[in-house]
Amino acid sequence: MKSALAIKPDISYKSAGKFEETRFEKIHNEIFKNSIEASVVVAQEIAHLIKSKQEKNKPCVLGLATGSSPIKVYEELVRMHKEDGLSFKNVISFNLDEYYPMTKENNQSYHYFMHQHLFNHIDIKPENINIPDGTVAIENLNQYCTDYEIKIINAGGIDFQLLGIGRTGHVGFNEPGSHINSGTRIITLDHITRVDASSDFNGIDNVPKRAITMGVSTILKSKRIVLMAWGQNKAEIIKRTIQGEISSEIPATFLQNHSNATFVLDQSAASELTRFKTPWLVGECIWTEELKRKAIVWLCQETKQSILKLTDRDYNNNGMSDLLALEGCAYDLNINMFNVLQHTITGWPGGKHNTDDSNRPERAIPAKKRIILFSPHPDDDVISMGGTFSKLIKQGHDVHVVYQTSGNIAVTDDEALKFAEVCNDFVGNNESKINIQEVIDFLNNKIENEIDSLEVRKLKGIIRRRESYAASRYIGLKEENIHFLDMPFYETGQIKKNPLGPEDIAIIQAVIAKIKPHQVFAAGDLADPHGTHEVCLNAIFAAMKQLKPESYMNDCWLWLYRGAWHEWDIHEIDMAVPLSPDEVLLKRHAILYHQSQKDRVMFQGNDSREFWVRAEDRNKHTAKLYDDLGLAEYEAIEAFKRFDY
Missing domain, CATH: 3.40.50.10320 (LmbE-like)
Structure with missing residues (x-):
């Protein structure tokens, strides 16, 4: 596991071997086995920064994010506070964004999220917590956003900015089209962002259409930036952000201009990066059986040919000359891989009795499993x-x-109400195991964000x-x-x-x-x-x-x-x-x-x-x-x- 400070970029990142491996990449990134390991390391870096500021009797200004990505980081920070005595009394926090309009009490608000996952469990001073206010009157929003920027400046600027990334490439709620010089402002949410949030709000119709967000310029002024991404859903946008050109259509690409930014990824989120997806295009590979399968399947798809039609030229022209040299010729490679894939196919998922199972995916014995x-x-x-x-x-x-x-x-709720009414008409409350009329009354009078009885x-x-x-x-x-x-x-x-x-x-x-x-x-x-x-x-x-x-x-x-x-x-x-x-x-x-x-x-x-x-x-x-x-x-x-x- 990497140490807390090892995820910071340094000159060794562009040493000969590392540079060859990552030559397609424009942002320093570190890959971890899973989000838990990665989150602990990020939390350790934050804790180290807080302590170093305490030793100098200085405030530590943190830019904080919401969403699923930082939850485990916050859990680890809470653990360090309770078990290791980490104090947050010198921390000043500024959150990236908030839905608009949105009350603080709403359990979908980022105010609610931050207190639930972090602030209620640590000793940060309440007056040092800054979260955009989703209840500010629309006519006062411009001034409110300006004041938010001034407050960050007066605090000394953000020492450490924690980020997630949306499928549109947004950071904070800086949606596609956001300018590199943008500051804190109200913004209209992209449809994809609202679709992704729809499950939290029980349907897209309930997702706010606007939000208050820190701007790209505000984020880029941070002294240190760590962006976290977990899971296959983020793999494509991570590739475009790390390997693509800087564009306002993917606001996260502006982070390529930052001198102290690191992307912290799990293996799934990193899976589309060239060095993982097609490492043979980057440099020499250690050709394991799994990598051979991956490469030959990719080559068939790239050349639009079946396995048995691949030629020596196909291998040589697509970064696999070393594999060809290792195996001898395309014919042998093709036959071997054809047989490997053929042997994965079976109409007997529990194994086929009285049959040779040496080339079958499941055992023949026992016959009845x-x-x-x-x-x-x-x-x-x-x-x-x-x-x-x-x-x-x-x-x-x-x-x-x-x-x-x-x-x-x-x-x-509509589906439940339908069943409740049918049940009520059919058996009545006295014979039902559930008080059906109570269910009907609850659903008919349910208020927004109320937890089901x-x-x-x-x-x-x-x-x-x-x-x-x-x-x-x-x-x-x-x-x-x-x-x-x-x-x-x-x-x-x-x-x-x-x-x-x-x-x-x-x-x-x-x-x-x-x-x-x-x-x-x-x-x-x-x-x-x-x-x-x-x-x-x-x-x-x-x-x-x-x-x-x-x-x-x-x-x-x-x-x-x-x-x-x-x-x-x-x-x-x-x-x-x-x-x-x-x-x-x-x-x-x-x-x-x-x-x-x-x-x-x-x-x-x-x-x-x-x-x-x-x-x-x-x-x-x-x-x-x-x-x-x-x-x-x-x-x-x-x-x-x-x-x-």
Whole structure:
């Protein structure tokens, strides 16, 4: 792990080896295994700065950001305050932005966010906290923004500016078109920014159209800037920002002009940078089997040829001459890679009995496997692997589907009210397990940002549960093999969830220990808008690690599927399960049993398509990629990656 000060750029950054590796890049950046490690390092640098200022009896002026990116930094700063005695009494803070109009009490306000995640837990002086005020009258805003700038100057300027980045390339709320000389001002939010925020506001119609933001010029005057980005969703804009030309269309590119700026990234956010995406275009590579797969698949796509048609010239003209020299000739390379990819394809995801399995992705033995299909939400099972789910059942395996969360947050109030009214008309309050009239009254009188009552959450959970029963029955699963965990971390009644706790992990352990599976399928897609997939996957990792000494775990393989947002790249796929046209239709119908998620998806991220359409398009696209590589042509393919836990 890098030390706290090691992320600062210095002259060694452009030493011979490092410069060759990063010659496409125009901003210093550091890549970490995950956001937790990276956030700790950033927090350490901030803490070091605060202490050094304290030693000199000087204030430390911090520019602070909101959003998901800095949360773990704030958690670490709070920990250092409580456990290590880090004091914030000399800190003066200036936040980047705030929605407009927006009251401080609104739980979507950045005032609320900062106090919830940081200020309520440290000893910063209240008078030293500065957050743009979303309640200032419109006619007074120009003067207010000018005063905000003057206040920063009078404090001595920002010593350390923490930033995130939006998909439009905005920093703060400096949307595309923002000028390099812009100061603090009111701005109209880009549609993409509002779409990305829509899940926090229960729909885009509730997202404010304007915001107050520090300007690009204000940010660039900071003495030190650290921009953080996590996850695959940020990979493309990070590449354009770090490797592209400076342009007001991507305001973050203005940071290329700053002499002391560092981008701190996790591996997913850095994945589109040239040195990671296509390192053979940068310099010599160490040609692992995984990198060979990646490079040859890329070469086929670049030249629009199938694997067996690639020539020596294709390799030489696209930065792979050293690979060609290592392997001898294109013919041998092509045949070997064709066979590797061919062997990932199987119509027997649980293994095929009485068959040589040396070149198959799954074992032949035991013939009938016990299988757990973990589903973070009540519809991820059929969305992500509905066809494979069906095959496993039809091929005689003992399949158990385990829904990790209730999914109640994703049911709209209108949908819940509809079910409540139907239930009330049908059975009446006296026979219902839920006080239906209480639910109806609550929903009819619910005020903005009010947390659902326990009764409402129960109803919304039941809606998702019954949809899951219906979909699983349609797939062919026995009802006794359907399990609902209702993991405690999720049950907050809010979009923001609790951290993963020991009780969550223990629940996962118990179901694994009971079933003793030969196969576990789990969601490996970490790009869902609110991180539920990541928490659910971490719970599975933790549970399986603790259970590893158990003898039955020696025969347990973990397969990861992707959710509704991204698919595995071809070179990452270890098992490709083809679907027939009939199986594609079966999967579609299973997804449509989740009626509460149809038409008005609450947390769809940046893709406006319904989940069944996304899933179908994605599976057909994967099949098309295999076809383009010269392999068999299928209607659709579901993809999986084996993970060694």
